[in-house]
Amino acid sequence: MGAALRRSALSPNITDRLDFSCALFTNTGQLFGQAAHIPVHLGSMAYAMKDLVKKFAWEPKDVVIVNDPFMGGTHLPDVTVITPIFVDGSLAAFAATRAHHADIGCDSAGSMPLSSSIHQEGLLISPCYLSKGGAVVEETRNLLESRLKNPQNTYADIAAQVSANSRGVAELKNLLVAMGYLASRTR
Amino acid sequence: MALMQYANKLAKTAVEQIPNGVYKASEALDNDGFSSEPIKITVSVRVSSDEITVDFLETSSSVQGNLNCPISVTAAAVYYVFSH
Numbered sequence: 001m002g003a004a005l006r007r008s009a010l011s012p013n014i015t016d017r018l019d020f021s022c023a024l025f026t027n028t029g030q031l032f033g034q035a036a037h038i039p040v041h042l043g044s045m046a047y048a049m050k051d052l053v054k055k056f057a058w059e060p061k062d063v064v065i066v067n068d069p070f071m072g073g074t075h076l077p078d079v080t081v082i083t084p085i086f087v088d089g090s091l092a093a094f095a096a097t098r099a100h101h102a103d104i105g106c107d108s109a110g111s112m113p114l115s116s117s118i119h120q121e122g123l124l125i126s127p128c129y130l131s132k133g134g135a136v137v138e139e140t141r142n143l144l145e146s147r148l149k150n151p152q153n154t155y156a157d158i159a160a161q162v163s164a165n166s167r168g169v170a171e172l173k174n175l176l177v178a179m180g181y182l183a184s185r186t187r
Numbered sequence: 188m189a190l191m192q193y194a195n196k197l198a199k200t201a202v203e204q205i206p207n208g209v210y211k212a213s214e215a216l217d218n219d220g221f222s223s224e225p226i227k228i229t230v231s232v233r234v235s236s237d238e239i240t241v242d243f244l245e246t247s248s249s250v251q252g253n254l255n256c257p258i259s260v261t262a263a264a265v266y267y268v269f270s271h
Binding site for chain 2: 030032039040041042043044046047048069070072073074075112113114115116118121
């Protein structure tokens, strides 16, 4: 997942500075697999996923986005993308990535201003669908575009996170096939 | 599930090796960028049998600048220390 994210992203925050993390969670949001990425990303995702996953009626091809520090986020540039993993029609697990974006719409240049209010630090995204059943949720896209200075690049890096999650979904299914829990490859 | 039970058992066994008691440490950040006051981070770690309580009660309260730490990030820092 991490290699896919690094290769697909545009921002040097992700491609060179490697400020991103990937993990897999059970269908109740309990962490069961993590890469050796950023400890503060992984620990805070692990702390919050149980509450986050309860907030949605998950369906195949949904993707949820969040950066709210009061809902398990870190700081606003760290955007989390969560993809459910369905096996034989039932919710089995989640793939999640968190990455530090170069532009989250803060008041000054860069992603971390000297600020005294969280709203000076950029766009606060409460947990919401980035896509629902495979279709882009325009409301969320508009929300991002309303505040970001360079929405195209940030959106591209969010898409890279979605791709990384898809890789996690596919590889977990491959593992289930290899272990004999799934009859055939069902990507 | 078995993996998590195993991890739980390993962690509890490791904690049991630590003598019971309260272990305390303190450190300070220079300031929050708005005032020149140092920001104290004090932690008390209480070990009791196979359980540990990590207490940040004596840490400075929240500051005007952007160094405040939500509960999930505090938890992440604690997880990290105990995974090493």
